[in-house]
Amino acid sequence: MIRGFYTAASSLTAQQTNLDVIANNVANISTTGFKPQQVGFSSLLQENINGGAGNTISVGHGIKVGKTGLNLTQGDLKKTDMPLDFAIMGEGFFAVESEESGDITYTRDGSFRSLIDGRRNYLADTSGNYVLDARERKIELGEDFDYRQIGVFQFSNPYGLELSGGNRFSPTEVSGDPEDIDEPDIKVGYLENSAVQMAEEMVKMIEASKGFSFGSRVLQAADEMERTMNQLR
């Protein structure tokens, strides 16, 4: 088969992944504290082939999805006036602990609520995970509750965080260990909007869909050339 056929096919799969990621960003346009992702592409290996008459020419084999990266730009703050809504200005993440597994994950989503556990009343996120303080303890919602108790953690390389679903991140070897921030800038009665820029995503979507259709046009051309060859006899 003509190499170009497979090259074009690789572009279709890559653009599909690109579109999947863009669709996820667009779907989360109103998710509190959401950070958009970007797909990074890389070209496949080049090969030297016989160009005819003893010449070699170099031909590439298409494209692959290299890595999806996080864009950690600050989202706009939205005033809600709710006492248990919090937003972080600048760097950092809230830490939440899962009730079942005890795993600690990190999020920018500060829409918290109270969770009654027996006779005690704890601060928790919307999925029922406990919000932790700077020393990774649960925070009790008593009369002496102060928003300054809420812990905010930062990572040396937040781009290395792993998405663990539900708008939460898990630390990895690459991201480094969480460190609590002294006097973080937490705004009470505010939520951080999704950092997705609609116009930007739309432009990327057009780019991905055009890339896809150009790729399929090449696939078609390669197919027609194959047919021409088949009809030689």
Next chain:
Amino acid sequence: MVRGFYSAAAGVLSQQKAIDVISNNIANTTTTGYKSQSTVETSFGEHLVSRMSASPGTAEKNIGPGSFMTANIETYTDFSQGTLEYTGRNVDMAIQGEGFFLVDSEKYGEVLTRNGRFELDEDGDLVLPGVGKVLNDRRREINLESSSFAVGADGTIYEDGHEVDTLFIAVGEEDFQLTNIGQDVFIGSGGYQRADEESFNVIQASIEKANVNMAKELSRIIAGQGHFQSCAQILKIYDKINELSVNRIGNLD
């Protein structure tokens, strides 16, 4: 066999290879720092064509030069600047103007790239994922405390306002040849040195997009496909001629 038969076959083959290269360009329209390529097709082996005849008086013996084949002699890479896109990611970088980032690849040694979609690895070294560590002006890896660093236009990296390292932006010396080995990286033959600070700008939180011109590539595909089909048609005609000469001429009825 008739000579034109092989010429047409060579035309089919060379167009097929040209389409392979164009197809790779179109596939990589969204690849960071990709540089578009094209093949150069050329006639191969000029021959002096002469007529074989028993009686030289009937016609001129020499017809003149002719070429029977076309071949792809090389792949040409277009190193023009791609457009820059803002990504908002602190670890991304783009070069505007001359030069390449220098990356230490495990497999190929020092390689050059325009792809600035960097990351920090678990040791805090600046890396190009899948290729290797980005090198500084002393050709060592760049170790950083955190991902919140700043990069100046001349490639100097600052952490908390202090200068910590400088990127190696490479330009080739004379007789410099770049070979594309895929993954957006090139191997340079001949020496390279640090680029003059005035000849480039490093732009942080942006990437350089591929410099593929879609209109050009698609028209080339259409032209290439047409050329391919014409050559195939000629093949068919020759086939028919051969068929006729075998079946008809020898027939004495």
